[in-house]
Amino acid sequence: MKTVFQKLFPRAAMGVACAAALTSGVASADEHVLVLLDRTGSMQLESVPGKTRFQVAKERINAFLDIVPPQPTKYAFWTFEGSSYTQVYSFTQNKTAAEVKAAVNAATLGGVTPLAHSVCAAVDALINYLPNEFHSKRIYMATDGEENNTPTTDQCYGPSSANPYPSLDTNSWQWKVRNKACTGSANAPGPCSGGIPPAGLTLIVDIDHLYDFVPFQADLVTEDAEDPRARSGFAAATLANNDAAFFGGLSNETNGRYAGITPSTPPAQATPVPGDATGDGCVNVADRSAVLAQYGQTVPAGTPTDFNRDRIVNIYDHNTVLQNYGRGCTTTVK
Ligand SMILES: [Ca+2]
Numbered sequence: 001m002k003t004v005f006q007k008l009f010p011r012a013a014m015g016v017a018c019a020a021a022l023t024s025g026v027a028s029a030d031e032h033v034l035v036l037l038d039r040t041g042s043m044q045l046e047s048v049p050g051k052t053r054f055q056v057a058k059e060r061i062n063a064f065l066d067i068v069p070p071q072p073t074k075y076a077f078w079t080f081e082g083s084s085y086t087q088v089y090s091f092t093q094n095k096t097a098a099e100v101k102a103a104v105n106a107a108t109l110g111g112v113t114p115l116a117h118s119v120c121a122a123v124d125a126l127i128n129y130l131p132n133e134f135h136s137k138r139i140y141m142a143t144d145g146e147e148n149n150t151p152t153t154d155q156c157y158g159p160s161s162a163n164p165y166p167s168l169d170t171n172s173w174q175w176k177v178r179n180k181a182c183t184g185s186a187n188a189p190g191p192c193s194g195g196i197p198p199a200g201l202t203l204i205v206d207i208d209h210l211y212d213f214v215p216f217q218a219d220l221v222t223e224d225a226e227d228p229r230a231r232s233g234f235a236a237a238t239l240a241n242n243d244a245a246f247f248g249g250l251s252n253e254t255n256g257r258y259a260g261i262t263p264s265t266p267p268a269q270a271t272p273v274p275g276d277a278t279g280d281g282c283v284n285v286a287d288r289s290a291v292l293a294q295y296g297q298t299v300p301a302g303t304p305t306d307f308n309r310d311r312i313v314n315i316y317d318h319n320t321v322l323q324n325y326g327r328g329c330t331t332t333v334k
């Protein structure tokens with residue numbers, strides 16, 4: 001278990017600790033979640049049929065904010081485009097999930113993509129917010145990738161890695177972002193489990209990646225090598241697939257959740273309803289049964305029944321089903 005909270009409370013004691021907190025009203029450690037929304041121009045491209053990448057990203061963030069969190073949560077909400085990021089809300093503003101949702105829904109599209117710059121600044125914001133207390137820390141980024149505008153003076157500026165994750169080129173932007181998220185320093189490789197000084201904080205990175213998946217077809221590229229359009233198509237596909245490998249790897253290393261959403265992703269999974277563990281777009285008895293079947297279990301990141309992403313299926317996930325019961329269903333099953 002990687003979060004500070006979970007380090008403090010060993011797995012066997014977790015149920016007891018949660019139960020004690022519920023009955024006594026004693027506050028446990030908080031979770032600090034920085035939501036980072038890509039609002040660059042390419043987010044206007046179509047994702048699943050009838051919805052832009054931007055719309056899908058917004059709906060997914062909305063769904064995340066509708067789950068029942070496992071502990072008190074403080075939110076920050078940033079967007080990025082152009083030359084930098086915008087701090088729409090900082091942690092110290094103490095905004096509610098509903099206020100963050102409203103701001104997410106009001107976000108508009110802009111220009112180019114300072115992705116590395118924004119992620120690394122977000123890591124700093126999380127490290128520096130209440131640095132001497134024990135809290136879980138999470139970045140939740142929705143993006144279509146394609147980093148192209150981090151300032152050359154930035155801590156995480158670098159060329160794109162020629163080699164895909166995990167063999168990232170030293171000093172590439174991907175290498176620096178990965179190091180930053182894991183060790184707190186862009187130029188310091190090290191295990192994500194080592195903890196970021198001074199408190200030994202570990203950071204979770206969740207990424208929703210909205211892109212077009214293009215299968216890797218070496219034969220086709222060789223035959224069409226004379227066609228500039230084929231080459232550029234191949235380059236774009238390589239870029240998207242390398243982004244997918246990097247984002248997936250970074251999420252995995254930090255015990256976060258990666259979701260790749262392409263135009264062929266089933267709509268109910270592209271824009272999930274909170275509480276829908278079965279992925280059919282409807283919250284009903286089947287979802288409750290799915291949660292109960294894994295109740296009390298520690299599960300891998302991304303497990304559908306673990307709505308609040310703390311890698312434990314318990315009362316909070318069950319409450320997420322109950323609070324959203326009937327949502328998305330054409331016929332209500334009680
Ligand atoms: Ca369902």
Ligand SMILES: [Ca+2]
Pocket residue numbers: 070305306307308309310311312313314316317
């Ligand atoms: Ca959970």
